[in-house]
Amino acid sequence: MADFDIHILGCGSALPTTRHLATSQIINLRDKLYMIDCGEGTQVQMRKMRIKFSRLNHIFLSHLHGDHCFGLPGLISTFGMLGRTATLHIYGPKEIEEYLYPILKMFNQNLPYKIQIHIINPSQHTLIMEDRSLEVYSIPLNHRIPACGFLFKEKQKEAHLIKEMADFYQIPVKCLRGIKQGADFTTPEGEVVPNKRLTRPATPAKQYAYCSDTAYYPEIIPIIKNIDLLYHEATFAECDAARARETYHTTARQAAEIARAAAVKKLMIGHFSARYEDDLLLKKEADAIYPNTILAKEGLTLSL
């Protein structure tokens, strides 16, 4: 079972190239899938990467530019053809309804499943989704149109019960849950067995943030402080910093500065402009500020 994996489906910017596809990625948290952005070609990438369509129930859209959402109509149709019945939850800025409703009306009158759209306010940092294992927060960004990133915050897992100890103390089943959550155990004789003798700590909960598209925007630093992995756009190199400013994008150097200031454990850069033949240029630039920056790449899977 995947614990917390990030699959990169596409990490190019708006212009298509033979090297990169439009933006999309999938987070696999204990075999539940969460998609961020859905550029053209996403469903084909899912097939190629053997990602199970049926395990995806939540799609988060950072903003309504075509290279982040033109794959959605095809994916929605395919879900229908595959006989999906589970509700599909789509989170995005309010324009998402204006985009999707006419397409649904025209192409998907008889979907066998429900689509639930959750409007989010991209200018607010707030909890937008929560389930048993995860909280997702919006991260306001600074782009040409309303845009936000997403913070995926795994919930603390329960401690592992040490089976030998449970057997030794003949702990009744009804007490197990409490012990996993931190309770001590009192034997019928009144002996208190401290929790730390009965359990091994759970693996620490992980945090992942996706920040694209955005200009250099240090306001995000407090939100992403100390997280395990930051995916930050690095559309341009410093030599094109003027162009980055103009188009509300970030340079590789700036992305690394954000990562360093936030003391994140790992940095991955993506959303590469079509103008660079070799993305290593961007990696080198980032590495100078934040060593061991990871270059996003189609087909890459990173386990936290």
Add this chain to the structure above:
Amino acid sequence: MADFDIHILGCGSALPTTRHLATSQIINLRDKLYMIDCGEGTQVQMRKMRIKFSRLNHIFLSHLHGDHCFGLPGLISTFGMLGRTATLHIYGPKEIEEYLYPILKMFNQNLPYKIQIHIINPSQHTLIMEDRSLEVYSIPLNHRIPACGFLFKEKQKEAHLIKEMADFYQIPVKCLRGIKQGADFTTPEGEVVPNKRLTRPATPAKQYAYCSDTAYYPEIIPIIKNIDLLYHEATFAECDAARARETYHTTARQAAEIARAAAVKKLMIGHFSARYEDDLLLKKEADAIYPNTILAKEGLTLSL
């Protein structure tokens, strides 16, 4: 210079697979490009096949199912980013406006070029486009929604002037055009030189028809009689004939029967269902009726 080439960008049916992409093809007639259908991923395929975006001015849509048109928004955006200025002509059934206008309004407010939509009536066989070298006719098909195929009819080219004869008779430049178009030449002395001594016949004009998506529909036979190449959908094998009828698609055997009855010079089949691991099954079935059927394949270029 390409004389009359067909490029297959995608030839799968609605469900994406790792083997086939959604439908799109490009006709290259003397270096002018004409696209038929534009499924998701078309623009990436154009890049991969090194097809020049700037030479494409006409897009024909057979019908408004997603696997034939979900690539259009991305292509339109890309044209804008590439600084296109030439008008883009899009031909399709009337629903095309309902599909495109909201998307254009939302994503492409400031395109540097104009999009001209030409509504066609898919139930009529009629001339829908004409330029110096080509006529395009609609071919009514029989699908679940209004759909038509397209007949690309090259115009007869001028005959080739035999340079030695033009020199020998000292033919004035002003007469050349007429001679290429079939006129005789009369010398100043009154001698009439018959056209066939002055010219070699042009290569015969070619005809190509695209018929997808459609149920088995013999009504098209008179329209495509004797053409050089027929692309016909063959979504299913005969063993799934019931499913073909139900979904208004054609089997490979039926496609071959159409080709044989129309006495076309070549048949290419495509729009393959995701259910067949090996398309050779479909080729064998067609070959039994119409030998040497060509299997469409992503990346294939066929010269007429």
